Amino acid sequence: MTPTVTAADTAAPTSSTVAPRRLWTRTRGLVLALALLIAAGIAIAALHSDSRHGSLDPRSADQNGSRAVAQLLKAQGVDTRVVTTLDDATAAAGPGTTLLVTEPDLLTPGQQRQLHAATADSGGRTVLIAPTAPSLDVLAPGVHAEGSASVAARAPGCAQPAATRAGRADTGGVRYAAPDGNSDGCYPADGLPTLLRTPAGHGGDTVLLGAPDILLNHRLDEQGNASLSLQLLGTRPHLVWYLPSLGDASATDGGQRSFFDLIPSGWLWATLQLALAAVLAAIWRARRLGPLVIEQLPVAIRASETTEGRARLYRKANARDRAADTLRSAARARLAPLLGVAPSAAHSPDVLVPAVSARLPATGRDPHFPLFGPTPADDTALVRLADELDALEREVRTS
Template sequence: MTTTRTPGTADPRRTSTAPDATTVWRRARGFLLALAVLIATGVAIAAFNSGKNHAALDPRSTDAAGSRALAELLGERGVTTRVVTSTREAARAAGPDTTLLVTSPELLSPDRLSTLKAATDRSGGRTVLVEPDSSSLATLAPGVRTRPARSDEVRAPACTLPAAVTAGPAATGGGNRYTTDTPGVTACYPDGDEATLLLLPAPSGGDTVLLGSAGILLNETLAEEGNASLALHTVGTRPQLVWYLPSLAEAAESGRPDEDKSLFQLIPAGWGWAVFQLALAAAVAALWRGRRLGPLVTERLPVVVRASEATEGRARLYRKAGARDRAATVLRAATRERLAALLGVPAAQTHDPAVLLPAVSAKLPGPAPELTTLLFGGTPADDAALVALADHLDALEREVRTS
């Protein structure tokens, strides 16, 4: 069967309002481009930070509080650095040719401290404890007392320990100070009657170093004073260095997690930069969506309706609703606007009887009808009166137009 189409009607194949592939691509390409840029930026930042670890005293971290610089210097001198995160790994790695560096002994539980002490006593190697507190010293270095430092000044070694003599003054201020009555202990970098660095010999032939300040191990201070020399001669005396970073699980098990940290300290590093990126992306998206790059484009309507059909449809709706008042108001308002345009009445005074009525009366050649009722009257009584009103308005407009 052949389908015919009446002239003037829309092609049914072109009346669909669903967007085609071209329209979808045109609308989505900006968003996809912004998403691609965001992903590329994230990948670039991740790649840039891939070599970083933001934990303090981490030999893999290039942050100011990391120790990557020291690990690189040790590697150049043939010392192999290995990172462990559990007490079991640290105890297993201890040996005569190994230096065991414990970065946060205060985070370990008593059981883990005992395991570590037993392993280091029989290893014959060196153990370096960074800023140990009184609770960890009770197990790892009995007989040693500690208290916080009084100042963070650079201090001279004031001892005969070769590593300290070679390094000279170092940034050993801050952290903790130690004192002991145990014989055979070497105390360096004194602060009054206390010392920042203690060397305690072990019966098995090894030794334990108490380092009261971590400043000589950090990237940001390694190049100051004699810090680098002191660090290399303290943790680089054996061919292998086991760097023990207690894990978060071990810290939580000890019952002493970082309880004094503020909310902002608990937020991962770099959060400010991430918030700035999100704000910038939101601003760019707002500018993109609100742009005006040219004049408005007329949208092709799926169906074209003739004005006469729209008028008839509205008239039927008025009749069905019995809205003679609304229909009469629309007819009178439209007539007044057309008359005002013909008579040169200002647009602001189109619906002002005191201005429009004299202008219309002056234009009529014969006696004027009841213009006030015709142009500004009330609601017709019935449909016939409404039709008569439309005829009278039309006749008045023709008369003014032809006069």
């Protein structure tokens, strides 16, 4: 007799087929965390991009750009040229040129040496915006950065003509320690200048500006910022505005940096914080488990507890196929010795089903479905299968 298989039976899910709703329940936390991480990254990138767009660029009219000071210089007859490569910047150096370097710390050691060699005896002026230890040793030998101060309106505090004519200006940022008495320091903060001019060969000089605020569009009309900017950048007929770029080919020569040199310093603290958080999380999770309990072995566990625990695992994993296979396999193994079937043939339907049918009353009942049928469609069908196997085994024992 051929067993009847319903549509519900053939469509029964197995442990390898996870329902979409259950899959979403398991992964929604991870998906939500990933979405929040991506959204935060996009937001931070957008804010960073907006704040850095056109910063100190004489072509930019943004509040952090410097188009206003470039226009004032143009009105005074100063020609402003923007360059983004070191070769263009060094080629333009000369007695009639002011070279403004917006981010000297971005230059590699090789680029710094090349820039210093081109400007040291050029007779022109070099203006460095907020240089610190990575670039000071090469571009301004002997000058040291001594911490920073907030940007505020400060008095000149020196006899340098450009500063005395400009008066109070929004200065601050990096503070510098002058190497000798030949350097002119102005706009002091906590006793150290934030504007320092050091002489160079052939009548040239190098100016260190601790903060770029006097050059920004939105602050140019405050205090004496415009006057100080024009006097610092307008002493020569030509102004070369150097915006260092990471794409400059000269960044790969001679002064190569290691992988750790390229990693921002903030990542070290971030890594330490993540490590500390991981340790604290491990301690927290370990304490939730409670103290260790010592038991005398061997420990006897009731068979009913093992059965119930395994059944709960099957149900949690939605593994009706494996639960049904376990029930049928155990039933076949118990029926085989009762029917005189060899253990090796206990799981063969061609051998076991006829042997079982011969021991059952002539009721037309087919033992193939409970012993070798498809996976139950739901938990109710699984319970019914267990009952059928139990009834089948009792009938064989009592026949």
